[in-house]
Amino acid sequence: MRLARALDAATREALVERMRFYRELGLTEFYRRPVEMSGDEARAEREFDERVAAAANEPVMAAGEGAIAAPPPSVVQSNFFGEEAAIRSKKGIVAQPEISAAVPAEERAAALKAIREDLGDCTRCALHKGRHTIVFADGSATARLMFVGEGPGADEDAQGLPFVGRAGQLLNNMIAAMGLKREECYIANIVKCRPPGNRTPEPVEANTCSPFLFRQIDVVRPQVLVALGATAATYLLGARQPLAGLRGRVHAFRGMSLIVTYHPAFLLRDPRQKKEAWADLQIAMKELGLKKAGTRE
Numbered sequence: 001m002r003l004a005r006a007l008d009a010a011t012r013e014a015l016v017e018r019m020r021f022y023r024e025l026g027l028t029e030f031y032r033r034p035v036e037m038s039g040d041e042a043r044a045e046r047e048f049d050e051r052v053a054a055a056a057n058e059p060v061m062a063a064g065e066g067a068i069a070a071p072p073p074s075v076v077q078s079n080f081f082g083e084e085a086a087i088r089s090k091k092g093i094v095a096q097p098e099i100s101a102a103v104p105a106e107e108r109a110a111a112l113k114a115i116r117e118d119l120g121d122c123t124r125c126a127l128h129k130g131r132h133t134i135v136f137a138d139g140s141a142t143a144r145l146m147f148v149g150e151g152p153g154a155d156e157d158a159q160g161l162p163f164v165g166r167a168g169q170l171l172n173n174m175i176a177a178m179g180l181k182r183e184e185c186y187i188a189n190i191v192k193c194r195p196p197g198n199r200t201p202e203p204v205e206a207n208t209c210s211p212f213l214f215r216q217i218d219v220v221r222p223q224v225l226v227a228l229g230a231t232a233a234t235y236l237l238g239a240r241q242p243l244a245g246l247r248g249r250v251h252a253f254r255g256m257s258l259i260v261t262y263h264p265a266f267l268l269r270d271p272r273q274k275k276e277a278w279a280d281l282q283i284a285m286k287e288l289g290l291k292k293a294g295t296r297e
């Protein structure tokens with residue numbers, strides 16, 4: 001369909017972002033109108049908001065106690081919006097490597113360091129050309145809970161750490177709402193270098209970089225892995241499916257439980273989906289034996 005007039009850049013960008021929302025939800029042909037939430041939905045969203053807000057004020061999130069300080073508000077990590085390309089592309093996804101032998105807990109930090117050294121000043125794919133910093137990972141080598149996103153954004157590229165922009169702040173609060181601290185988790189991405197313009201990684205880039213991620217996963221061997229967004233789900237599970245068909249259940253993955261949910265950047269742009277994300281995180285909490293913040297069943 002041709003538009004009767006050219007759109008200005010801002011409108012076009014807004015339209016593109018809206019379409020990416022649709023892809024995130026796994027929908028391709030529909031129109032949108034205001035939707036009234038049911039009482040249950042409204043209560044679920046309120047509960048999520050309250051827990052995230054409460055968690056954000058917890059001392060565990062304060063600087064100076066070994067915790068990670070809240071990063072300043074900055075650019076939204078929007079590169080996860082590659083769902084559109086990830087779902088559209090028909091190019092292949094490389095098969096998962098075989099699961100490596102388990103590494104004793106006390107040797108995991110050294111094993112991760114060895115993977116980082118293997119990676120070196122990596123130029124294995126074209127993404128190295130535009131990066132400032134390789135964003136390897138952040139968190140505990142013995143984490144029970146791991147998060148995997150799509151790739152670094154501008155803040156991550158500048159700081160060399162995953163999830164440090166506004167989306168990272170929300171992820172921190174979501175982790176705290178689960179009763180955990182960020183430093184108890186392990187956080188990484190499908191690709192370790194920022195794609196130009198925060199575009200979705202091309203299959204060749206994701207397939208080139210992800211073997212290092214699989215090695216990290218096998219070393220940390222978390223009990224639960226949460227895939228944040230469609231690109232992470234695609235390359236971890238090895239199949240392209242709309243996010244809507246992957247959420248809300250536990251996937252068996254390399255001897256652990258994998259749960260798929262929305263990318264935090266998506267939740268920043270469409271807060272109505274927070275109740276769905278909270279439902280996914282509650283599945284993760286159940287798998288971890290966490291009943292509510294700070295307690296176990």
Ligand code: SF4
Pocket residue numbers: 119122123124125126127128134191192193205208209
């Ligand atoms: S994205 Fe991964 S494979 Fe590509 S250059 Fe960066 S570290 Fe290497």
